Amino acid sequence: MEGSGHIVLSILAGILQIVMLPLMAPLVTGIIRKIKALLQNREGASVLQPYRDIGKLFRKDEVINPDASWVFRFTPYLLFSTTVVAGISVPLITTIRIFGFTGDFLTLVYTLALGVFFLALAGMDTGSSFGGFGSSREMTVAALSEGGIVFSILTLAIAARTTNLSSIAAAVELLPLPSLIPVILAFSGFLIAMLAETGRFPFDNPATHLELTMIHEAMILEYSGRKLALIEWASSIRLVLFISLGVNLFFPWGLASSVTFPLLAVSTVLYLFKVLLFCFLIAGIETGMAKLRFFRLPDLLFTSFILSAIAIGLMV
Amino acid sequence: MPALGTIDFWVFIIPAWFIAGAVVSLLLTRYDHAANLAGGLFAITGAAAGILFAVSILMSGTIASISMPTSFPWLSVSFRVDSLSAFFVLIISLLVLLCSVYALPYVKHYYGKYNIGLLGFMYNIFIAGMIMVVTADNGIFFLIVWEIMSLASYFLVIFERDNPEHIRAGSVYFIMTHTGTAFILLAFLLLYRTTGSFDFAVIKNSASAIPPLVKNTVFLLALVGFGTKAGIIPFHTWLPSAHPSAPSHVSALMSGVMIKTGVFMLMRLFLDIMAPSPGWWGLVIVALGAVSALLGVLYALSEHDIKKLLAYHSIENIGIIFLGLGSALFFLSIGDEAVAALCLVAALYHTFNHAVFKGLLFLGAGTVISETHTRSLEEYGGLIKYMPQTAFLFLTGSLAISAMPPLNGFISEWLTFQALFSGIQLRSAFVRGVFTLAAGSLALTGGLAAACFVKVFGTTFLARPRSHAVSHASEPKLSMRAAMAVLALLTVLLGLFAGPVVSILSKVAAELGGFAGRALAPPADVWSLGLRDGFANISMPVVFALLTGGTAVVFFAVRAVFQKGRTVTCRTWDCGADLSPRMEITATGFSRSIIMIFKGILKPTQQTDTEYNDASMRYFPKTSVVTLKNANIYETYFYRPLVNTITRISGYFKKIQSGSINAYVLYIFLTLIGLLVVYVMRGM
Incomplete structure (x- = not known):
């Protein structure tokens, strides 16, 4: 009887x-x-507004440039699926590996990179001036932030020996x-690189x-309708994916260590609370800070990389 | 001569077959088409036999060898094929087979312009040279076939001899490769002095008796000599100009496999013949690899000649192979055979993968060039509509070289990362620092390579044509597409079947002298690949299934949930003007921000030439040309001072050459007396 309950919970955890x-x-x-909005003394839209936006876009007509090739049409689907597939590897409410063969962090980083690769191509595909420059900037930032992401998680991987x-x-x-101490250092490196990867301030x-x-x-300027909906949705998944990595890798306390109902319930609540705290952090940064000039960004990204390298040095 | 049909017989007959093909092709030189056909068919059949031969050696684990003494005591025509040699024979044969299939129609555009018989001759000799280089078992014989390979490739580089640029590239290549050979010769002579033989087997058996100083000197000499062929920075200067000058199918072979012969010999010497080695050898190679990988990709980014760009990416990928090779040497020196085997597997795997995707990319570039008659990325654009299949195949190659999952480049880069991670976990702070920097360089390289191939694919195939060169383009002949398609399929298969490939490569590693059979194969099956007691594991079939299946699910789910909405085709609004190709981003513009970020390393220069309507007033410019370049720091800070020093020293020697016969007779007389004195003194 205990066995069947366990299986039901495992399937539930898998779907979740x-x-x-x-x-x-x-x-x-x-x-x-x-x-x-509240920090800026505005009323702000409802927290459910993004759902309405995405739903509306899915039902809208599309406009496509005649210069665009299949790369432009195919990219939103690939981008969405790479983001969801990468998300499967992220520990959310439990430290148990729900699916075998997933969870390698390099695979996660490179799966996300695959989506960005195609998005950058799609940006160039319509031949407009904005798209090309967006792609160029995106690939520049992506190339430099990858090191920060890999190294900050590597710090933990070395401590964990996996x-x-x-x-x-x-x-x-x-x-x-x-x-x-090295975990906190690595987290600051991760935070910088993560803000770059998700396109925030x-x-x-x-x-x-x-x-x-x-x-x-700039890259997605030419998209409309359901393709834009997929891209917008994928960007928000990407954001919550990195937030989850941040809270669950660097501050994993409270994650369920076995699949039982009370543990899962507690850890779900804790997880949502941690994500909420992280949202305050991002909103705080975005309210208190100006966007940097493009050629100042590399300094910040190299800082992220060096912070993580120091953390690795401290982690014996 | 071994009996017909035995495996030893094939060791000898495969290179002989290519040489026969060369001769036949040369004999038919008056008939362009027949010469092309003969050269191609000999290469194709020889390569097919080479693949079968290499696979049978790899599968059975036997060693094929054959040795024929000559009238010189130190030279014997001897071949020996163990798993490592067979692995390289396999890569060479595979790429030769596909490049030759591609070449059959491709060479047609040289008919009547250049000597096709000569091309077939050099091409087959070049292949025979490469096969013999990786199978030779005697130092002097090795140098002979090494020279054959280098000379044949030199003639292929200058094959389109009407272009003075190609002649210049060929001369630089000629000088660099022979300087490299001189270093190799010195290394072999040093080994001969201490072991008394040029036979690799004899040297290997008496390797433990070599004093450390000699060993270290041989290491440095061989590193420079073979590093020059491999194109490692700072000995790479010949590569970006020589590879693009050759016909595209030859460029594919040069970049895909010829430079790997340098890597092969480094593996053979350091991991097999001269093993065990001190730890610093490995660290030096890791450091060289890290520098080459990062600088290679940065130079590629600033390039907009498509073939030069690909050549710079070869430097990058050789760097990545060096990272694995150096780690293997280092871990072997500290006695950790299991990790060393993993590192060597990473290096071998990347060697194979690079041959496949670089071959594919060079053949794709060759197709684009032969359709548009230009090598400049700035004149392409929109080719995906004129040649959709080539575009798709080129995209596959671009994804593979950018290490995108689930293709083959990803898995070998993943393995290289794991190799470096194990170095970061070591105790010594210095070693950890080296490996940390190397891993950082690899992470940065991966991202920059992706940026570079977004640039290449985006400016070549996407958006609107940038020049009239594009408007006549169409798909190439079926066999050209077929060769590329097979390579593209291989990038998928080599990614998908990572487990079995790693098992085979571990066996190759275990046979080397440094491992002495102690290399442990990582637990790998078709489904998964686990490393270092569960430190990392990956399942490429699952990655593949998730990515392809996931995309399909998303596509059909969106279609099923939302009815097909109306799609309007409409031009992008551009403030009322006509959309022109000049509004698209250029290759130069795309990579400019990255170049400016790394300007400390790349030293970009900008030169503006303006011509004014009225030269004295200088208000209204008529034309303005901006030239963007990177300063050649290797020439300024390394080669130029070196050449100046050599010239200066030569100047001193010039003084004794007065030109007068009397003086020369005096020199001879003095030398004679000197020798007599020495002789008499020794007698006493």
């Missing part, structure tokens, strides 16, 4: 692992926008207090269509 990030992603985006994300979370939970302004500064928005 796949659909949780896509379902909660627009909400997280909405919450960040709401916090920002590159599997779930096992890293389990191991970091048990680390003695002195080892937390001070790297990119997700709310602007100003031609001189936009990066991500």
Whole structure:
């Protein structure tokens, strides 16, 4: 009788692992926008507004440039699926590996890179001036931020003696207090690189269509209708994916270590609370900080890389 | 001569077959088409036999060898094919087979312009040279076939001899490769002095008796000599100009496999013949690899000649192979055979993968060039509509070289990362620092390579044509597409079947002298690949299934949930003007921001030449030309001072050459007396 309950819970946890990030992603985006609005003394739209936006876009007609090739039409589907597939590897509410063969952090980083590769190509595909420059800027930032992401997670991987994300979370939970100094260093490196990867301040302004500064928005300027919906949705999944990595790898306390109902319930609540805290952090950064000039960004990204390299040095 | 049909017989007959093909092709030189056909068919059949031969050696684990003494005591025509040699024979034969299939129609555009018989001759000799280089078992014989390979490739580089640029590239290549050979010769002579033989087997048996100083000197000499052929920075200067000058199918072979013969010999010497080695050898190679990988990709980014760009990427990928090779040497020196085997597997795997995707990319570039008659990325654009299949195949190659999952480049880069990670986990702070920097360089290289191939594919195939060169383009002949398609399929298969490939490569590693059979194969099957007691594991079939299946699910789900909406085709609004190709981003513009970020390393120069309507007033410019370049720091800070020093020293020697016969007779007389004195003194 205990066995069957366990199986039901495992299947439930498996389904949750796949659909949780896509379902909660627009909400997280909405919450960040709401916090920002409140911090700026505005009323702000409802936290559910991103769901309505995506739903509306899915039902709209599309306009496609005649110069665009199949790369342009195919990219939104690939981008969405790479983001969801990458999300499967992220430990959300438990440190148990729900699916075998997933969870390697390099695979996660490179799977996300595959989506960006195609998005950058799609940006060039329509032959407009904005798209090309957006692609160029995006690939520049992506190339430099990859090192920061890899190295910050590597710090934890070395402490945990495994590159599997779930096992890293389990191991970091048990680390003695002195080892937390490199973890904090690595987290600051991760935070910088993650803001770059998700196109937030001070790297990119997700709310602007100003031609001189936009990066991500410039690439997707030509998209409309359901393809735009997929891309917008994928971007918000990408954001919540990196937030989850941040809270569950560097601060894994409270993750369920076995599949039982009370543990899962507690860890779900804790996880959502941690994500909410992270939303405050991002909204705070975006309210208190100006976007940096493009050629100042590399300094910041190299800082992220060096912070993580120092953390690796401290982690014996 | 071994009996017909035995495996030893094939060791000898395969290179002989290529040489026969060369001769036949030369005899038919008056008939362009027949010469092309003969050269191609000999190469294709020889390569097919080479693949079968290499696979049978790899599968059975036997060693094929044959040795024929000559009238010189130190030279014997001897071949020996173990798993490592067979692995390289396999890569060479595979790429030769596909490049030759591609070449049959491709060479047609040289008919009547150049000597096709000569091309077939040099091409087959070049292949025979490469096969013999990786199978030779005697130092002097090796140098002979090494020279044959180098000379044949030199003639292929200058094959389109009407272009003075090609002649210049050929001369630089000629000088560099022979300087490299001189270093190799010195290394072999040093080994001969201490071991008394040029036979690799004898040297290997008495390797433990070689004093450390000699060993270290041989290491440095061989590193420079073979590093020059491999194109490692700073000995790479010949590569970016020589590879693009050759016909495209030859460029594919030069970049895909010829430079790997340098890597092969480094593996053979350091991991097999001269093993064990001190730890610093490995660290030096790791450091060289890290520098080459990063600088290679940065130079590629600033290039907009498509073939030069690909040549720079060869430097990058040789760097990545060096990272694995150096780690293998280092871990062997500290006695950790299991990790060393993993590192060597990473290097071998990347060697194979690079041959496949670089071959594919060079053949794709060759197709684009022969359709548009230009090598400049700035004049392409929109080719995906004129040649959709070539575009798709080129995209596959671009994804593979950018290490995108689930293709083959990803898995070998993943393995190289794991090799470097194990170095970061070591105790010594210095070693950890070296490996940390190397891993950082690899991470940065991966991202920059992706940026570079977005640039290449985007400016070549996407958006609107940038010049009239594009408007006549169409798909190439079926066999050209077929050769590329097979290579593209291989990038998928080599990614998908990572487990079995790693098992085979571990066996190759275990046979080397340094491992002495102690190399442990990582637990790998078709489904998964686990490394270092669960430190990392990956399942390429699952990655493949998730990515392809996921995309299909998303596509059909969106279609099923939302009815097909209306799609309007409409031009992008551009403030009322006509959309022109000048509004698209250029290759130069695309990579400009990265170049400016790395300007400390790349030293970009900008030169503006303006011509004014009125030269005295200088207000209204008529034309303005901006030239963007990178300063050649290797020439300024390395080669130029070196040449100046040599010239200066030669100047001193010039003084004794007065030109007068009397003085020369005096020199001879003095030398004679000197020798007599020495002789008499020794007698006493």
